Amino acid sequence: MTNGRPVNVLIVEDNPDDVELAREYIKRTSIETRVEALDDGEKAIQLFDGLEAHSPAVPDFVLLDANMPKRRGREVLEAIRRHHDDVRVVMYSGSTSPDEMKSARDLGADGYIVKPMFSNEMETVVSQLREMLASVQRGEARSGAWMHRRRSVSP
Numbered sequence: 001m002t003n004g005r006p007v008n009v010l011i012v013e014d015n016p017d018d019v020e021l022a023r024e025y026i027k028r029t030s031i032e033t034r035v036e037a038l039d040d041g042e043k044a045i046q047l048f049d050g051l052e053a054h055s056p057a058v059p060d061f062v063l064l065d066a067n068m069p070k071r072r073g074r075e076v077l078e079a080i081r082r083h084h085d086d087v088r089v090v091m092y093s094g095s096t097s098p099d100e101m102k103s104a105r106d107l108g109a110d111g112y113i114v115k116p117m118f119s120n121e122m123e124t125v126v127s128q129l130r131e132m133l134a135s136v137q138r139g140e141a142r143s144g145a146w147m148h149r150r151r152s153v154s155p
Contacts, residue, residue, distance in 0.1 A: 007034070
């Protein structure tokens with residue numbers, strides 16, 4: 001719950017261009033946010049393992065690349081869920097594999113976005129992000145709702 005403060009967003013992504021694109025998508029939601037970024041999974045695991053469960057330093061929302069150097073997104077997600085079950089996590093990857101999406105969901109991700117995200121898909125992604133960030137801002141608990149954006153993949 002943010003109690004009127006900006007939503008703390010963490011982007012965990014090794015590609016600087018993808019970080020900037022993610023920042024743009026988050027900015028377009030018009031939700032007040034404070035965005036930080038880490039460039040590898042190891043740093044993210046160290047961050048989450050070092051934070052107490054309800055510390056104000058725990059991000060409210062994480063946009064997590066599935067494939068990074070040092071530690072993969074699934075390892076980061078497992079670290080987040082060990083102590084911070086209330087954090088919303090949306091994974092994103094170039095993979096359209098239904099098995100990858102199911103694995104992310106089974107590990108506790110709140111969503112999965114297939115990249116690259118093209119400009120004609122921006123409004124859909126922004127709308128989904130807006131809805132999720134707004135629910136965080138209102139202090140709503142994780143609902144189990146599944147955010148997704150995928151191309152040419154059967155449900």
